[in-house]
Amino acid sequence: MTALASAGEREIISSGGVFSREKQLSQKQETLENRMAKLEEKLTRQSSAKAPPASRATASPAVSYEHRIKVGVVFNRLDVPDRTASDLSRAARNYAKVAPVVFISPTEISDALSRTPCAEKRDISRCARELATYPGLRMLVLVESIRLPKVFPGEARATLHMFDPFFQSADNIAKVEANIKSPSDVAPFLRRVMETALDRAVEKSGLTPWFCRVFSGRQGEWYVNAGKLSGLKAGDRLKIVAQGTRVKAPSGQPAGWIPGPSKGVLEVQTLFGKDLAACRLVSGKEPTLEDVLLKQD
Incomplete structure (x- = not known):
């Protein structure tokens, strides 16, 4: 470090x-x-x-x-x-x-x-x-x-x-x-x-699944730090997951991640900018900046 x-x-x-x-x-x-x-x-x-x-x-x-x-x-x-x-x-x-x-x-x-x-x-x-x-x-x-x-x-x-x-x-x-x-x-x-x-x-x-996060939002629309280049498409759904537990090996290096409980679901509405997306909440609680967004199968 x-x-x-x-x-x-x-x-x-x-x-x-x-x-x-x-x-x-x-x-x-x-x-x-x-x-x-x-x-x-x-x-x-x-x-x-x-x-x-x-x-x-x-x-x-x-x-x-x-x-x-x-x-x-x-x-x-x-x-x-x-x-x-x-x-x-x-x-x-x-x-x-x-x-x-x-x-x-x-x-x-x-x-x-x-x-x-x-x-x-x-x-x-x-x-x-x-x-x-x-x-x-x-x-x-x-x-x-x-x-x-x-x-x-x-x-x-x-x-x-x-x-x-x-x-x-x-x-x-x-x-x-x-x-x-x-x-x-x-x-x-x-x-x-x-x-x-x-x-x-x-x-x-690879110690975690692919994920993205919300960086801003207004009037029920949430802006996500991934878009077309990252592989998102309009209509994709993102599961909102609490931070969970980051596990480290005895050496202090990362060993893996245990996701927290699911809080809700966002749906990608629009792709914009170099690699960003606008989403709406379709169920559950609104996301925070700390939450992790996982692609929903």
Whole structure:
């Protein structure tokens, strides 16, 4: 916990004010990523148009999952250069397209936390809990450090941490290492780093069933922190469950979750925003921010 908190503060809290430098860097990074993504899409379309029919027919289809979890990624800017952070974000965004993940970028995280008390108090635990409420993070990954060789061949190394806001636990999830023979091997290494991070996030989220939560409501309508990207559809029903019991192993790491009693049922009415839903109460008691919403079979 201590290692993650101290490192996380350097990313989430800027010394010159709340997110002042990090947010500017993240916005520039995301603009660059969007331009790169459009260029890659254009090149892909051109390549596809030139390819013979047999090649196009055997192309890998988009992967479909019943539900996806939201995973945020942040960087320790002291040990992860801006250019490398941009490359890692792009790798995470691309891998999320074929993994059961909705990628939440550093810019989105900065925006979500910019007006919360946790930013001023430099409390990463509270920040992660805020992010779990909105935009609905299930896991927060911190890229603590990246070491790339300046001469080739050379060793590359990445250190990753993960914070689980539901269990309020931190874990040193991985150290990814590789022998980089040439500059062309750097991009595959960075992809491997983010694939490892997102795969581990999905694995660790398996201690609970997929869930979402209410983040706001008005006049009988309840707004939920999951939507189309997460796998919800209009008409889906969500069972409102009390927090229940979070069980930890003797080591202190999460072991599992025992749901609390059922309180009622919400029905998804409208999908909106990037990945949100508006619901109405069809039975039982109204939900609170602490309640868990489980997909009803």
